[in-house]
Amino acid sequence: MIYRNWQGTDIPALGFGTYELNNEDAANMVVEAAKIGYRHFDTAQMYHNEEGVGRGLKKSGLARDDYFLTTKVWFDQFQSGDLQTSVMESLRKLDHEFVDLLLLHWPNDDVPLEETIAALNEVKNLGMTRLIGISNFPTALIEQAVSLTNIPLTVNQVEYHPYLDQSKVLESLRERDMLLTAYCPIARGSVMKDPILKDIAAKYGKSPVQVTLRWLLQQDSVMAIPKSGSPKNAAANFDIFDFELSDGDMAAIKGLANPDGRLIDPSFAPEWDKAA
């Protein structure tokens, strides 16, 4: 496993995503993922599977100190009071006393960011989470969030894969001693069919998905959370710690980025950074 050390906390850089798994599938897959070796799990209020993820973690037999658990507050819970109550509800569903990382799922310009960040700081001070962060924040909003928080932010979770240039966000996060967690890290499976990734993968005896995940983790400050509902794919996605991509292959994969590469762009999305 590769770890990111953030101010003394070691975080497994490869996590297990759970979006679109229902409670039952999430519980089963978390048990499988734990057997494979995953020690970092990602859920959210909006996934409606916190109960399943929590149940899977208990059933896995892993000690609480041995895994890293993230959940996210949905943006309709960003007013002070609502946020705190929603996190209590998340902890009840997860059947956990605290999570390791709590994220604001998407920016919401209907609620002052100052109010939301203050509530996020409060739940951290109450011990409901060990670390706090943001998700889907472009550079202008990262700057604002960092300026408003009393407690350092650990992570910005954003879409990142070979087809999407995130160099501006990554540079901004590194300057602020923050980490980037890549969601949709394998572009929802579409990297499988990429001829350039196939060629690179063949050289290492790996698949395009494995090469893509390796490419993400070979970048400083980057973590990745591929999702799978299949034990076979989840195991393949974890089998990336026995090879290293050359600088030339790292650059070739970076070159696959294109202006239409973004997959997740809902109507409530913020104004994204333009590609570098």
Ligand SMILES: NC(=O)c1ccc[n+]([C@@H]2O[C@H](COP(=O)([O-])OP(=O)(O)OC[C@H]3O[C@@H](n4cnc5c(N)ncnc54)[C@H](OP(=O)(O)O)[C@@H]3O)[C@@H](O)[C@H]2O)c1
């Ligand atoms: N913060 C946010 O706003 C946000 C947004 C989106 C996602 N996320 C998080 O990031 C996680 C990952 O993103 P994602 O689920 O959207 O996309 P993803 O991980 O890029 O792709 C998941 C898709 O790839 C397939 N897949 C997985 N491993 C594979 C393999 N080895 N070979 C072939 N296909 C494979 C999966 O199918 P099978 O299930 O059949 O394996 C699934 O269809 C989510 O689960 C969630 O935790 C966060």
